[in-house]
Amino acid sequence: MSAAVTQSGTTAEPATLRRGRRGSELLMLAFAVAVVLLAFAATGYGLNGKLPPVLLTYGLGFAALMFAAHLAVRWLAPWADPLMLPLAALLNGLGIVMIYRLQQSGRAGNPGNVISTMSTSDALLQLVWTAVGIIAFVLVLAFVRQTRVLQRYTYTLGAIGLVLLALPAVIGTTINGAKVWIVVGSFSIQPEEFAKLALAVFFAAYLVAKRDVLALAGRRFLGIDLPRARDLGPVLIAWGASLLILIFETDIGTSALFFGLFVVMLYIATQRTSWLLIGLLLFLGGTYIASTFISHVSERFTIWLHPFAGHNATGAAYQLVQGLEGMGFGGIFGTGLGHGQPYWTPLVQSDFIVTAFGEELGLTGLMALLLIFGLLVQRGLRAALAVRDPFAKLLAGGLAFVLALQVFVIVGGVTGLIPLTGITTPFLSQGGSSLVASWALIALLMRISDMARRPAPQPIQDEGMTQVVRAV
Amino acid sequence: MNRALMRISLACLAMFVLLLINVNYVQAFEAGRLSAQSGNIRTFDQQFQYQRGSIIAAGGGKSVTIAESRLVKGTNDYKRDYPFGAIFAPVTGYDSVYSDTGIEAAEDKNLSGTAPALAVHNLIGVLTGKPKQGATVYLTISAAAQEAAYSALASFGKPAAAVAINPSTGAILAMASYPTFNPNEFTTLNGAKLDQIDNRYLADPSQPLLNRAINATYPPGSTFKIVTSSTALSTGKVASPQTPVPAPASFQLTGSSSVLINNDGEICGDGTPPLIQAFYLSCNTAFAKLGQKVGPADLHKYASAYGMNNPNLTIPLSVSPSNYPLLTDPAQVELSAIGQFNDTVTPLQEAMFAATIANHGTLMKPYLVTEVTAPDLTAIQRTQPSPLSQPVSSPVAAGIGSMMLQVTQNPAGTGYATAGPPAVGSLQIAAKTGTAQNGINNTNLNDAVFTCYAPYSNPQIAVAVIVQGGGYGAAAAAPIAVRIIQAYLGKT
Numbered sequence: 001m002s003a004a005v006t007q008s009g010t011t012a013e014p015a016t017l018r019r020g021r022r023g024s025e026l027l028m029l030a031f032a033v034a035v036v037l038l039a040f041a042a043t044g045y046g047l048n049g050k051l052p053p054v055l056l057t058y059g060l061g062f063a064a065l066m067f068a069a070h071l072a073v074r075w076l077a078p079w080a081d082p083l084m085l086p087l088a089a090l091l092n093g094l095g096i097v098m099i100y101r102l103q104q105s106g107r108a109g110n111p112g113n114v115i116s117t118m119s120t121s122d123a124l125l126q127l128v129w130t131a132v133g134i135i136a137f138v139l140v141l142a143f144v145r146q147t148r149v150l151q152r153y154t155y156t157l158g159a160i161g162l163v164l165l166a167l168p169a170v171i172g173t174t175i176n177g178a179k180v181w182i183v184v185g186s187f188s189i190q191p192e193e194f195a196k197l198a199l200a201v202f203f204a205a206y207l208v209a210k211r212d213v214l215a216l217a218g219r220r221f222l223g224i225d226l227p228r229a230r231d232l233g234p235v236l237i238a239w240g241a242s243l244l245i246l247i248f249e250t251d252i253g254t255s256a257l258f259f260g261l262f263v264v265m266l267y268i269a270t271q272r273t274s275w276l277l278i279g280l281l282l283f284l285g286g287t288y289i290a291s292t293f294i295s296h297v298s299e300r301f302t303i304w305l306h307p308f309a310g311h312n313a314t315g316a317a318y319q320l321v322q323g324l325e326g327m328g329f330g331g332i333f334g335t336g337l338g339h340g341q342p343y344w345t346p347l348v349q350s351d352f353i354v355t356a357f358g359e360e361l362g363l364t365g366l367m368a369l370l371l372i373f374g375l376l377v378q379r380g381l382r383a384a385l386a387v388r389d390p391f392a393k394l395l396a397g398g399l400a401f402v403l404a405l406q407v408f409v410i411v412g413g414v415t416g417l418i419p420l421t422g423i424t425t426p427f428l429s430q431g432g433s434s435l436v437a438s439w440a441l442i443a444l445l446m447r448i449s450d451m452a453r454r455p456a457p458q459p460i461q462d463e464g465m466t467q468v469v470r471a472v
Numbered sequence: 473m474n475r476a477l478m479r480i481s482l483a484c485l486a487m488f489v490l491l492l493i494n495v496n497y498v499q500a501f502e503a504g505r506l507s508a509q510s511g512n513i514r515t516f517d518q519q520f521q522y523q524r525g526s527i528i529a530a531g532g533g534k535s536v537t538i539a540e541s542r543l544v545k546g547t548n549d550y551k552r553d554y555p556f557g558a559i560f561a562p563v564t565g566y567d568s569v570y571s572d573t574g575i576e577a578a579e580d581k582n583l584s585g586t587a588p589a590l591a592v593h594n595l596i597g598v599l600t601g602k603p604k605q606g607a608t609v610y611l612t613i614s615a616a617a618q619e620a621a622y623s624a625l626a627s628f629g630k631p632a633a634a635v636a637i638n639p640s641t642g643a644i645l646a647m648a649s650y651p652t653f654n655p656n657e658f659t660t661l662n663g664a665k666l667d668q669i670d671n672r673y674l675a676d677p678s679q680p681l682l683n684r685a686i687n688a689t690y691p692p693g694s695t696f697k698i699v700t701s702s703t704a705l706s707t708g709k710v711a712s713p714q715t716p717v718p719a720p721a722s723f724q725l726t727g728s729s730s731v732l733i734n735n736d737g738e739i740c741g742d743g744t745p746p747l748i749q750a751f752y753l754s755c756n757t758a759f760a761k762l763g764q765k766v767g768p769a770d771l772h773k774y775a776s777a778y779g780m781n782n783p784n785l786t787i788p789l790s791v792s793p794s795n796y797p798l799l800t801d802p803a804q805v806e807l808s809a810i811g812q813f814n815d816t817v818t819p820l821q822e823a824m825f826a827a828t829i830a831n832h833g834t835l836m837k838p839y840l841v842t843e844v845t846a847p848d849l850t851a852i853q854r855t856q857p858s859p860l861s862q863p864v865s866s867p868v869a870a871g872i873g874s875m876m877l878q879v880t881q882n883p884a885g886t887g888y889a890t891a892g893p894p895a896v897g898s899l900q901i902a903a904k905t906g907t908a909q910n911g912i913n914n915t916n917l918n919d920a921v922f923t924c925y926a927p928y929s930n931p932q933i934a935v936a937v938i939v940q941g942g943g944y945g946a947a948a949a950a951p952i953a954v955r956i957i958q959a960y961l962g963k964t
Contacts, residue, residue: 264483268476313511322513327498328506329514333595341514363499367492374488381481385474397477404484408491417494 020453022074025082029070032086033063036093039337043101046338046360052100054123061127062093065134076141077450081383084449087376088442091427092130092435094369098356099123099430101338102349113343122349122430129432133439140443147392147448154205161198162241164191165258169248192245192254193424193437196261196402197444203262204395207269215270238262239282243290252287252297253409253421259283260405265398304419319346323355323414327366334362349430351422352414370411373426376442377404383449396448399441507586519569520549520661525583525606527564527575530842531638531645532614532960539564539576539655541606552659558652559622562633562683563613563840565789566655568666574683575609575840578788582607582844582853589852597847605847612643612842617933620959621648624952625939632939632949633684633819636956639827639925639934641857642836644787646935646956647820649684686791689816690938693908693945694754694886695923696811698825698872699796701751701759703766703774705868710762713748713871719758726802732760752878752885754905756810763809764802771809772798777863779824779835780817787820787840794821811906822936826923829876829902830931833869835860876902877928890950891924900928901957905945917941922949926957933960 037059044052052058066089073080100123105114144150150157168191173181181188207214238259245255263279291298303317313321322345330340342348342356349356358366380400387393406426413420424434426441498506507515527539538560541550552567554560565574572580581587585594585606597604614636621634625648636646657669673681682688704710710717719740723732733756734740740755750758763771775781775796785791794817799805807813820838828835837860844853864872877900879885880892886905889895906921920942925934935953942948 264480268473268480271473271476308509313509321509324498324502325506325509325512325514327495328503329512329518330499331503332500341517344513358495358499363495366495366499370488370491370495374484377484377488378481381477381484384477385481390473393473393477397473397480401480401484404487408487411491412487412494415491415494415498417490 020078020080021082022070022078025073025085026070028083028086029066029089032090033066033093035090036062036097039094039097040100043097043337046336047101047104054100058096058100058123058127062096062130065131066093069134069137072138072141073446076138076145077446079450079453079455080446081379081449081453083379084376084442084446087372087379088427088439091369091372091376092133092439094357095353095428095430095435096123096126096130097337098353098360098428099126099349101360102342102356104338105343113341115343115349117347118349118430125432126430126435129435132432133436136436137439137443140440141447144444144447147389147395147444147451150201150395151205151208151391154202154209157198158202158206161195161202164195164198165241165245167191169244172249190424190431190433192251193433194440196257197399197437197440199258200261200265200398200402201395203265204391204398207265208391208394211269214266214275215272239279239286243286251421251423252290252300252419253413253423256283256287256409256421257402257406257423261398261402264401265394268397269394300419300421304416307416319352320414320416320420322346323348323352324416326355327358327415330359330362332363334358334360334365336360350424351410351429353425353428353430354411355414357428358415369428370407373403373407377401377407379449380445383445383452386452387448389451392448392451396445399445403441504586516569519584520551522585522604523550523606524552524567525585525608525847527579527583528608528610529560529563529613529615529618530610531612531643532616534615535610536615538611538613538615539567549661551661552655554655554659556619557654557656559619559648560613561652561655562649562685563611563618563647564655566653566658568658568670569661569663570666573681574789575611578786579609579841579844582609585847587852590846593846593848593850593852607847607852608845609841610843610845611840612638612641612645613647613840614645614960616962617646617956617960618648621646621952621956622650622652624955625650628939628942628948628952630939630942630948631678631684632937632942632952633688634935634937634952634956635685635819635823636933636935636960637820637823637827637836637838639830639931640836642827642838642860643842643857644820644838644840645933645960647683647685647840649682651678651680653680683789684938684940685819686787686789687818689792689794689818690919690921690940691908692811692815692817692822693906693919693921694756694759694811695822695825695904695906695921695945696809696815696817697751697754697759698829698876698904698923699775699778700762700766700771700809701747701872701875702778702864702868703770704747704762705871706774706864707766707770709766710747713751713875714746716744717747717750717758718744718761719750719755721757723757723760723806725760725806726764728803730803732756732806748875748878751875751904752882754879754886759810760806763806766809768799768805768808771805772796774863777835777861778828779821779860785838787838789840791820792818794818811908819936819938822921822923822938823934826876826902826904826925826936827934828863829869829872830925830934831869832866833864834862873902873928876904876924879903879905880924886946887922887924887950890946891922891954895951896954896958899926899957899961901926901954902928902931903950903953905950907943907945918943920945920948922946922953924950924953924957926961933957 040055041051103118103120103122173183266275303312307317307320326342326345337360340359342359345352377400384393384396410423410425412418426438524541526537529536529538539554542553544551565576567576583606585604617636625632633649660666721739741749780794780796783793797814804813808815837858839855842855843851846852880887880901880903887903891901891903901924903924908919920939922945923936925931935956937949937952939948
């Protein structure tokens with residue numbers, strides 16, 4: 001009886017607001033897959049003048065994975081935002097296409113430079129990781145039916161996050177100046193990618209519980225309400241942890257990401273600007289101190305300010321300079337996929353992948369990519385604004401912000417806007433950890449948007465309401 | 473919490489806006505500078521991947537391709553080819569994997585297709601899938617005149633240069649230098665081999681890489697008497713070519729113990745010959761005294777009007793300045809008036825003297841590039857002839873022209889035997905010879921200088937030749953100039 005009541009109550013709502021829009025999602029997803037397939041075909045033509053031999057197998061595999069993800073959303077989160085999955089699919093697919101393009105190196109007749117850090121199975125491997133990412137996506141949607149499930153494991157997740165963060169410092173391997181990798185057999189895993197998610201959940205749960213206390217004003221100084229000294233504790237702990245990452249894993253990027261995530265979530269929870277200022281000052285101070293005694297950090301500043309000076313262009317700044325020259329080479333319209341020379345940039349397939357896009361798709365293509373990222377962030381923030389549950393709101397805000405910050409830090413780094421720090425570009429960079437974690441992040445944001453857009457259960461106790469329904 | 477979330481949204485927006493601004497800066501505004509960055513591996517690699525534009529000698533009514541890029545068999549790489557080897561080398565320069573010279577350097581943006589004017593053409597090429605191609609550069613050079621110049625210089629065998637100009641436009645018809653280099657040697661794609669070739673040329677004491685036509689200077693000798701006469705006639709210090717001027721057999725330089733004599737100590741006419749006779753006999757004493765009479769300031773002014781003392785001339789290759797310093801010492805002024813002391817000229821400057829007289833006193837800006845066309849044959853750049861200056865009035869130019877005519881037509885004229893009727897028959901060449909002493913205490917062999925234009929009644933070509941250590945201008949340089957004129961006018 002009550003089921004029938006709910007149903008008739010639902011149909012009474014305005015249709016536009018109460019539709020899941022899964023059909024739109026499927027249409028946009030098909031469009032995203034079509035763009036990826038076209039890009040893949042263009043790459044083959046650019047490289048060898050013919051379609052890539054693996055176009056059909058890779059293309060079908062990718063399309064099937066994305067369709068599976070769509071079906072999972074239909075089943076597990078029917079009210080979720082319809083844009084997020086197509087946007088993520090487009091980024092992921094273009095990443096695979098670029099990795100395929102890079103593993104082939106030069107064009108027919110101009111072999112270019114074979115990228116020693118890549119093998120010809122990298123695109124396939126990235127596709128396999130995409131499958132793992134989609135599995136993670138579905139699992140998160142399946143197990144986190146309500147975000148409050150996560151709140152039960154607040155401290156467990158916090159501990160897991162810290163362990164994952166600290167793990168590389170203990171048993172990690174230093175690759176390219178940063179000790180953020182754990183090598184297991186032939187795989188290397190970046191635990192920090194997962195730590196990011198675990199800690200975001202922990203921060204959100206912790207801050208929701210403590211936000212009233214943290215919001216209490218202490219003293220007013222220069223027009224800013226300073227928090228009470230005893231409440232500074234958690235901020236100092238987060239700051240200390242990020243400094244430790246900086247020192248033991250020599251990784252400014254990750255440290256900036258975690259500290260930024262924490263401070264911004266603190267700000268959203270308490271609405272107190274003072275936290276932002278304190279956080280910013282602490283970070284700048286910490287980085288300055290670190291740069292004075294860690295050569296790796298101070299060197300990053302030097303090559304940022306003077307990439308072309310002296311021997312920098314052929315020495316420490318070689319990678320940055322190659323990336324910039326590649327982007328300059330691409331110019332406004334790019335060389336076209338397969339026609340550029342991105343293979344000169346060391347590690348172009350991971351940290352510097354956006355410079356390869358800039359070179360071959362040009363300024364126009366790179367701006368389109370940035371706008372896709374921007375749109376993804378915007379959909380996340382929209383979910384945060386719309387959802388009622390404070391924990392879900394805080395978590396979505398934090399996750400959307402950390403996605404934006406990650407794109408800013410890496411794209412800003414490789415384009416010379418800010419000092420370069422090696423972190424991955426979400427969805428685009430080669431590497432399984434980043435891809436799987438990014439899909440899990442999207443699953444969380446989609447779950448929260450599903451909660452936000454889901455029609456409220458009908459208050460069946462409402463006398464007036466039930467009367468109206470019975471009358472129908 | 474929504475208020476804070478809105479602010480964070482703004483912060484995210486700001487981050488993306490910053491990224492977008494920065495990538496625009498890098499890829500739209502900095503792109504050119506990044507491509508020009510030394511050691512840019514992509515720019516370096518790119519040069520073999522597209523067809524560089526051709527260079528065509530289009531002067532004299534015939535088009536001859538003198539530099540083009542051809543696909544190397546079995547590869548996608550293009551290689552530069554100069555079908556005529558050394559003949560056009562001072563004009564084209566070379567295009568090697570490391571550097572460019574000559575027109576290859578001066579017109580590199582057009583030839584490589586990176587010039588802003590080609591951006592739209594390139595974009596259409598990208599959209600239609602056509603491979604990038606450079607623009608074609610058409611030169612004013614006449615292949616016939618250039619070939620004659622080179623073979624005449626080479627057969628004489630001494631370091632020398634010749635320049636020919638169309639006097640009414642300033643179009644450079646020939647620009648030859650000897651000894652020179654074979655630009656095909658620089659087109660190798662093998663860096664080590666290129667270094668070897670480059671070092672060999674750089675170590676060669678005969679300086680084959682030096683473009684003597686525009687980048688070497690020599691004393692003008694008696695050809696400078698054109699400028700001295702211009703100054704005297706223009707300022708009214710000498711009324712007309714028929715005005716008698718003092719020309720003693722010897723003349724002690726003012727305030728100096730040095731005594732100046734005419735060639736072989738001859739007397740000049742009756743001692744006070746008309747200016748025209750002093751000119752075609754090339755009397756040193758007459759012009760030294762004339763220099764004293766008109767004074768250093770006016771000499772400097774007229775020399776500058778003829779194009780000397782200009783460090784910024786480009787054709788578009790940059791031209792070394794020809795110098796006539798402003799002097800104060802009277803003895804130096806007297807020597808400078810006959811093209812000695814510190815006067816120096818490029819062969820191009822020599823040609824500009826004659827071209828000015830041929831063009832009624834107006835000096836046209838010399839230029840090499842007549843047109844640049846995009847791969848679809850539309851012209852993206854076309855040179856309009858423009859005057860550089862007017863050193864002398866039309867009547868003065870006519871007077872000096874009549875004096876130059878007598879150099880070859882009067883049996884006593886210095887150029888009669890080699891550029892007059894015995895040598896060229898009815899073709900009238902107006903000329904001035906020069907035999908310039910040089911070296912410390914004039915110990916070096918004299919440089920032979922000859923500047924002229926022809927035909928006298930309807931000037932079509934002005935030619936200057938300087939042969940280093942060639943001896944008498946009339947004997948060494950004039951026959952070379954005559955061959956260039958005959959080749960260009962089609963009267964061989």
